[in-house]
Amino acid sequence: MARTGLYKSEVKKARDAVMAQGRHPSVDAVRVALGNTGSKSTIHKYLKELEMEDGGIADRKTSISEALHDLVARLAVQLEEEANARIGEVQTQSTEKERQLNASIAALNAANEVLSDKLSAAEARTQSEVAAHARTAESLQRETITRHTLEQQVADLKERLVENDAHRQSLEAKHIHAREALEHYRESVKEQRDQDIRRHEHQVQQLQGEIRHLQQSLVHKQNEITGLNQDGARLITELSQAQKSIYDLQSTERQHISEIESLRVTTGRIPLLESDSELKNTAIAELKRQLNEVSDTNLGLHGQIQTLQLELAKSTSVVETQQKMFARLDEHLSKGTEKI
Known part of the structure; x- marks a missing residue:
């Protein structure tokens, strides 16, 4: 893992220690001397600056193997930078897509909760x-x-x-x-x-006798x-x-x-x-x-x-596969550099 905050003086000290051992101060050798820390691109930049300060490569006689080793180191640094850039781009795209998918899922879950509440209210x-x-x-x-x-x-x-x-x-x-x-x-x-x-x-006078x-x-x-x-x-x-x-x-x-x-x-x-x-x-x-x-x-x-x-799972699987491929490529390049 690359260490942040690497200083030029630390790179110079590690280069001098490698040269004192009679070895060529390549990027990998200096990085090992630094304790396998620091970015290879940073170490390569500081080594170039130190070579320019020491009078440039033209004033020294280098062997063919050293030149090839330096070329391989430069190619490895460039390949690592391109791989890191590609990985960063893929990770950025994957992160953005994952964020969008999570936002969509959250919105759908919220809509689902609202509909569930409406459903409960309708049932009530x-x-x-x-x-x-x-x-x-x-x-x-x-x-x-x-x-x-x-x-x-x-x-x-x-x-x-x-x-x-x-x-x-x-x-x-x-x-x-x-x-x-x-x-x-x-x-x-x-x-x-x-x-x-x-x-x-009519009979009153005639019937006197019958009155009683x-x-x-x-x-x-x-x-x-x-x-x-x-x-x-x-x-x-x-x-x-x-x-x-x-x-x-x-x-x-x-x-x-x-x-x-x-x-x-x-x-x-x-x-x-x-x-x-x-x-x-x-x-x-x-x-x-x-x-x-x-x-x-x-x-x-x-x-x-x-x-x-399902789409989120597929995207995550693709990102993991790409990360594994870049890790294997980095490991293969490291092994090829050590062999040289």
Whole structure:
């Protein structure tokens, strides 16, 4: 691994130590003397500067092997620089692509979380609507049962109303008959009394001897009149009771009419409840459709995430393969330089 912060004085000291050992101060030899640290390109640059300071290569006699060794060292340095540049470029591209893929994955994960939240909210709303629909259906069932019960009660009340009306008509007929009988009785009594009075006036002077008998007859007639008056009073009492019964029946009839109107109002609410139930069924169907769309979108996002993850794995594999190839190339060049 190259060491950062290599100084020219350290390179000069290492070169002099190699030359003191009777060896050629090549880049690799100087790097070994430095403890296998430092960049070969930096060491080569400092060696060139030191050679220029010492009077240049032209003032020294070098052997062919040293010249070849120096040439190989320069080529190795150049090859290493090009390889490092290529590796850096590939690593930069790979890092950028990996960053973009990670950003895409993060965005897709965020979108997936948002859709998951929407899906959870949609499921919660669906469950709430289903529960509300169940409550509405239960309420509708209760209202239906109540409606049937009320309809039966209305039918019963109508039957009772018909019966009461028939009974009222019967009582009215009896009342009319009683009044007619009373009027007939009064007319009969009046006519009878008129006849008696006329007969009495006509026979008063002729029937002096029969006064006692007539008086007795009169008493008897008066008793009959008293009995008839009592019958009339009784009939009047019965008539009053019949009128009271008619009044009670009329009150009951008004109460039944009020109950029927109340039942009609309650029955009118049933179509509203049925319409509300239909609207809620439509809302539940729409929520289910939205839930299916969100699920389809979620599946598509999962497929995109898996595709991006496969591309990231392929890119990482390519970078690792290239790094291994450059490492083997560097190792091969190092071995070739040491052989020379």
